Amino acid sequence: MTLNEAYAAYLKKYDTPHNDFHVNVIRIFVGVLFAWKVMSRDFGFMGIVPHEFFYFYPIEIYPPKGIILITGIPILMELVTFHWIHWITGFPSESVLTWLQFALAALGILMAVIGRGPYRIFAIAAYVLATYLWSFEFLSGQEIDSAMLLFGMLLVLCLCGYEDRPVWRFGQLIRKPETVAAGRAFSAILLVFILYYGLSGYNKVADLTITEWFSYNLIQDIEVTLRRQELGYYFGAPVPQFFALFVGHEWLNYILVPMVYISHLSIFIMFFRRRHILKFAAFYTVFHFFAEGTSISFTAYIVIWWALIDWRGLFLRKVATEVSVAAT
Amino acid sequence: MPQPDLQRGFSPGDFARELLSFIRRFIGGSTVPDAVSDRIVSDRFVSMPLALRMLRIALRAIPFAAACLLLLDVSRYTPFHFSRPDHYALLWVFLAGAVVALVSFWAPRLTLGAFLALWDLRIACLVGYLLLLLVPPLLFEAVFLRRLFDGILLLPLLAAVWMQYRRNVAAPWLARAFPVAFMVMAVVPGFILPPYYQGIAGWTTSITLGDTVTLFGYQLENDAGERIWLTHTIFAPVTQAGRFAFAWESREAEIGPIGPFIMKAYRRTYPWLKAGYMPHQRYLGQLAYASSTYATNLPDHSNFPPERIVRIQKVELTYDRAGKVVRRDVYGDYEVPRP
Numbered sequence: 001m002t003l004n005e006a007y008a009a010y011l012k013k014y015d016t017p018h019n020d021f022h023v024n025v026i027r028i029f030v031g032v033l034f035a036w037k038v039m040s041r042d043f044g045f046m047g048i049v050p051h052e053f054f055y056f057y058p059i060e061i062y063p064p065k066g067i068i069l070i071t072g073i074p075i076l077m078e079l080v081t082f083h084w085i086h087w088i089t090g091f092p093s094e095s096v097l098t099w100l101q102f103a104l105a106a107l108g109i110l111m112a113v114i115g116r117g118p119y120r121i122f123a124i125a126a127y128v129l130a131t132y133l134w135s136f137e138f139l140s141g142q143e144i145d146s147a148m149l150l151f152g153m154l155l156v157l158c159l160c161g162y163e164d165r166p167v168w169r170f171g172q173l174i175r176k177p178e179t180v181a182a183g184r185a186f187s188a189i190l191l192v193f194i195l196y197y198g199l200s201g202y203n204k205v206a207d208l209t210i211t212e213w214f215s216y217n218l219i220q221d222i223e224v225t226l227r228r229q230e231l232g233y234y235f236g237a238p239v240p241q242f243f244a245l246f247v248g249h250e251w252l253n254y255i256l257v258p259m260v261y262i263s264h265l266s267i268f269i270m271f272f273r274r275r276h277i278l279k280f281a282a283f284y285t286v287f288h289f290f291a292e293g294t295s296i297s298f299t300a301y302i303v304i305w306w307a308l309i310d311w312r313g314l315f316l317r318k319v320a321t322e323v324s325v326a327a328t
Numbered sequence: 329m330p331q332p333d334l335q336r337g338f339s340p341g342d343f344a345r346e347l348l349s350f351i352r353r354f355i356g357g358s359t360v361p362d363a364v365s366d367r368i369v370s371d372r373f374v375s376m377p378l379a380l381r382m383l384r385i386a387l388r389a390i391p392f393a394a395a396c397l398l399l400l401d402v403s404r405y406t407p408f409h410f411s412r413p414d415h416y417a418l419l420w421v422f423l424a425g426a427v428v429a430l431v432s433f434w435a436p437r438l439t440l441g442a443f444l445a446l447w448d449l450r451i452a453c454l455v456g457y458l459l460l461l462l463v464p465p466l467l468f469e470a471v472f473l474r475r476l477f478d479g480i481l482l483l484p485l486l487a488a489v490w491m492q493y494r495r496n497v498a499a500p501w502l503a504r505a506f507p508v509a510f511m512v513m514a515v516v517p518g519f520i521l522p523p524y525y526q527g528i529a530g531w532t533t534s535i536t537l538g539d540t541v542t543l544f545g546y547q548l549e550n551d552a553g554e555r556i557w558l559t560h561t562i563f564a565p566v567t568q569a570g571r572f573a574f575a576w577e578s579r580e581a582e583i584g585p586i587g588p589f590i591m592k593a594y595r596r597t598y599p600w601l602k603a604g605y606m607p608h609q610r611y612l613g614q615l616a617y618a619s620s621t622y623a624t625n626l627p628d629h630s631n632f633p634p635e636r637i638v639r640i641q642k643v644e645l646t647y648d649r650a651g652k653v654v655r656r657d658v659y660g661d662y663e664v665p666r667p
Contacts, residue, residue: 007492012505041565042607042615047594053575068472068518080495080521131523133565137667138522141575142568145620159502184500191506195513195542199527202514206478207530209465220535229624231647234545234557235569236624261530296570297618314520 013272017178020163021312024115024173026189027164029307030153031112033300034130035105037147043101046092046136054083054139081135082128097133103131115164116157122297123158130154146300152192153311155303160185174230174312190271190308197284201264223247224292235295243293260287281305337630386480390425393480394418397473410470417467421477443559457481470528475517486511530547540654542646546573546590548632550640556627558640559601560619564608567619579598587640594634601629 078084086092088216092100107126116123130151137145163184165173204213222243229236237243246252263283270280284305398418401410402437430525464477489507496504513519521525563572576586583589597607606623609616642660645653 003488004492007489007496010507011496011499011503014500026498034388036612037617040459040596040608041567043565045564045593045607048596049589051584053579061446068475069520070472070518071516072518073518077522123559124647135522137565142566142620143520143525144523145565145567148525156502184503188502188506195506195510196527198510199513199526200529203527204530206465206475207471208532210462212442212465212532215532216536217533217535220531220537224535224541228543229539231543231651232627233543233623234360234559234623234625235619235621236623238618264528277384289425295622297620297622299618309482 003133011271014184014186015180015184016185016274017180017263018183019173019178019310019312020165020176020182021173021315022169022187022310023169023182023185024053025311026153026186026307027115028094028112028167029128029304030150030157031108031110033108033150033303034126034154035108035112037145037150037300038101038108038130038133040105041101043133043136044094044098046140047097049140051086065108073127077135077139080131081138083134083135083139085132097136100129100133104133106189111157111313112167114166120158122135123154124261127151127154147299148302149192149301152195153155153189156188156192158186160188174315187271188289190274190277193308194267195273197264197267201261201267204261213261214254214257216253217250218253218257218290218294219248219250220245224294237293237295246293256290263287277308277310291303334343341582354596383484387425388429389480390477391422391429393476394422394425397476410468410473413524414469414473416439418473421467451583456608472517479515479517482515484509519527540646542644544644545569545642547641547643548594548634548637549641550636551638552631552636553664554631557625557631558590559606559623559626560595561606561608561623562590562617564606565619566640567608567623569621584660585660587660587664589665590640590662591637594637598629598634601626638666639663 022275026226077085102128105128107122110117114122134145134147134151145162161183163173163176223238225237226240226244226247229240263280267280270277275319285302288302291298398415401415401418404571415416428663460481464474464481468474468477486508489511493504493508511523513526516526532598543557543561547555549555550557560569560572561567566572566575573586578582595599597610600607600610604626605613606619606626608619608623640662641658644657644659646655646657648654
């Protein structure tokens with residue numbers, strides 16, 4: 001196989017027809033998750049922060065020997081985060097930011113229930129507003145918030161031309177034949193996952209030696225987190241009783257951690273062999289849940305993986321079962 | 329290219345220009361007729377596929393990247409200072425890279441053959457090439473160096489996907505853009521353009537479980553001498569523990585100490601804290617999406633109204649196995665002014 005042929009196979013797979021129903025379900029997941037997440041933050045807080053606090057240069061977060069973020073150049077960051085608007089309008093007040101937060105929640109719900117709106121205006125406005133608001137986090141020392149996948153999926157929904165329907169017209173999509181447009185949207189959504197996890201896999205190759213793959217003390221990390229939690233510390237793990245079951249089983253470090261790295265590197269399989277999506281969803285649910293044992297929350301990613309399951313297939317199977325039961 | 333004026337002599341400026349010109353031609357090939365360096369002219373590969381050019385550029389850039397980093401390392405005016413093992417590794421990479429680059433320079437057929445093997449995507453060749461990515465982590469301690477040299481090795485693949493992007497114009501642009509985006513984000517060490525970044529970094533933890541455990545953060549003290557931990561969610565939407573305070577401290581010279589600001593934020597959020605909700609739970613209560621660092625153990629704040637807070641301290645507490653504080657180190661102290 002030549003590189004040209006490999007690329008042609010990739011393009012062909014990208015055009016695999018898919019059902020619009022599923023892409024609409026993904027839209028609901030994304031809209032609801034954005035609404036939920038934004039209402040679980042307090043962006044009004046940023047209105048009391050002195051303007052000089054921004055813009056934190058993210059390379060300063062980590063020691064030079066560790067993680068690096070060299071393209072976090074303040075002016076570039078302001079441009080891509082839509083914070084350049086402050087050059088014109090000045091800095092927003094606490095109440096304006098709170099209103100924007102509510103506006104994003106409303107857009108998320110509108111997008112989930114009605115669809116992307118005329119000219120995809122709800123989706124595009126949600127993307128711009130979400131980027132603007134979340135960038136207050138990105139520009140003040142927190143470069144992650146389990147949000148990259150959601151942003152990528154929302155961007156795909158802004159850019160792709162599948163058939164959008166409000167929730168009360170979903171019935172029309174159930175029996176509709178699969179289309180290339182929906183297939184392209186679904187492929188692009190899969191590629192968002194591949195971009196994120198595939199790059200994470202590349203980072204494991206670039207940042208670590210192979211022996212270091214086996215030196216992450218996950219179980220000990222969980223144990224220390226639980227000990228601190230018992231002492232009344234302000235952060236810890238959800239369901240500590242569950243994670244306590246693993247304390248003392250350090251041998252799991254040598255299996256679980258490399259398994260995660262290998263899954264990152266093999267995530268590409270999911271694009272070409274889509275029947276494996278369910279397996280990856282189950283694996284990553286477990287992985288992200290385990291990460292919560294060290295106090296890192298990945299709840300959005302746990303939820304969003306399940307948006308990739310073929311919901312129409314499940315629904316049709318259920319209907320077929322009911323019909324056959326009724327017939328007998 | 330203008331020739332140096334031999335009558336006038338060969339100034340340091342001329343030397344620098346010559347050196348830069350040579351580096352440019354050595355790395356990128358030359359299309360400029362030059363009587364002195366016929367070989368370089370004959371080695372022009374502008375008409376060759378972009379990926380091949382990038383492969384050569386990648387090969388020839390390695391010694392120059394190593395040399396530049398060595399210069400930065402020894403210079404006291406730059407923030408780049410690597411460890412002694414990295415210093416020697418850079419030196420070795422420079423020497424080995426120079427040899428490989430010279431081979432690619434003197435024997436272009438060799439690199440052409442390597443490229444064609446890669447281009448045909450013979451699995452063994454591709455895997456063999458990708459296995460090279462394992463070498464920089466073995467050589468260097470600093471992650472920056474590991475990623476930089478791995479990024480250089482990925483340049484030909486970036487060129488390959490870019491060529492495909494240009495060639496397959498009939499295909500959807502989004503489909504063509506993803507591989508390019510992937511390669512750009514992989515090649516540029518430390519890529520971040522919010523909300524997108526290079527994925528989860530690779531890091532390790534080496535935890536030795538001892539008889540003691542330490543807890544670090546801010547504590548509030550009231551007028552009765554009682555103390556509680558300050559929840560990191562007070563800085564929500566920044567809900568990753570330690571990040572906001574760290575960012576503030578980096579700006580302290582311009583915006584003052586963090587203590588007064590903590591009090592300002594605390595006064596704002598106290599009504600919710602008193603009611604048993606953390607700031608990120610302001611609107612949805614217990615149904616709120618979790619904070620980025622999972623928040624637990626919100627203490628009873630009823631004895632800690634803002635007007636009773638007398639002190640904020642940044643502390644590290646060391647507990648023994650029995651849960652008793654055996655040591656209390658104070659790293660910052662802010663006395664709240666009384667009204």
